[in-house]
Amino acid sequence: MPKALTCVKEGCTFEVQGSTVEDILAKLKMHAMIAHQMPQLPPDLVEKAKADVRDV
Ligand SMILES: [Zn+2]
Numbered sequence: 223m224p225k226a227l228t229c230v231k232e233g234c235t236f237e238v239q240g241s242t243v244e245d246i247l248a249k250l251k252m253h254a255m256i257a258h259q260m261p262q263l264p265p266d267l268v269e270k271a272k273a274d275v276r277d278v
Pocket residue numbers: 229230231234235236253254257258
């Protein structure tokens with residue numbers, strides 16, 4: 223089932239889509255690196271992201 227996640231950074235409306243949570247997290251990390259200059263996602267944001275992933 224396809225899944226989606228809105229960026230966990232406050233104020234950012236970027237949306238990631240993928241088929242698995244792992245896929246979405248990988249794309250979110252790429253986005254965070256490019257858009258937010260965050261080469262590493264802090265563990266608390268990763269947890270928040272996992273919790274926020276929804277089925278679409
Ligand atoms: Zn973002």
